[in-house]
Amino acid sequence: MLRTLLGALVALAVWPVYAGGTACPAFLDHELRKLHSSQSVNLCDVSAGKPMLVVNTASHCGYTGQFEGLQALHEKYRDSGLVVVGFASDDFRQEAATEEEAATVCYKNFGVTFTMIAPGPVTGDQANPVFQHISQQSQSPRWNFSKYVLDSNGQVVQAFPSQVKPSDPELIRAVESVL
Structure with missing residues (x-):
């Protein structure tokens, strides 16, 4: 019994409990600023205990059109619990020069409503x-x-490279497997 109690205490220390009594992995428990906003989001507040589709994005890339498919996945599966999160990045030198421009690409050009960091x-x-x-x-x-x-x-079930479109049947199977 003591071992069970100690295990529960350790789990609470590593995985804070959030709304609805759901434990949240430490890697999500950070304040991240939203794209072109002064607001931040703690991913524990939007995704603790839910499956996620995480994508690194760029505004001026040959794959930028995938925002449309990502938005479609968000709309189709959000009521089943899927959380889609896009992380804008310039690691590959194809992000917009300003966050305002990146926001225009995401929100106006592609109608993105999922969380963008x-x-x-x-x-x-x-x-x-x-x-x-x-x-x-x-x-x-x-x-x-x-x-x-x-x-x-918070465990990675499957990873997909850039050329795999959000509508790809294998990606959809992976998403549906975690719902």
């Missing part, structure tokens, strides 16, 4: 905590629009 590194030692966690389980993005399906415990 302000530009920051997604590779290397300076990568944000989400991509550090992903890189420990999978591989770091090799280009823009790398996609990662995470289960409700």
Whole structure:
């Protein structure tokens, strides 16, 4: 009994409990500024205990049109619990010169309503905590629009390279497997 109690206390220390009594992995428990906004979001507040589709994005890339498909996935699966989060990044030198321009591409050109995070590194030692966690389980993005399906415990279930479209049947199967 003592071992069970100690295990529960350790779990609480590592995984804070959020709304609805859901434990949140430490890699999500960070304030991240939203794209072209002074507001920040703690991903624990929007995704604790939910499966996620995490994507590194860029505004001036041959794959930028995938925003449309990502938005479609968000709309189709959000009521089933899927959380789509885009991380703007200039790691591959194809992000817009300003956040205002990046926001225009996302919100006006493609109608994005899922959470978009302000530009920051997604590779290397300076990568944000989400991509550090992903890189420990999978591989770091090799280009823009790398996609990662995470289960409700924050474990990478499957990774998809840039050329795999959001409408690809294999990606959809991976998403549906975590719902």
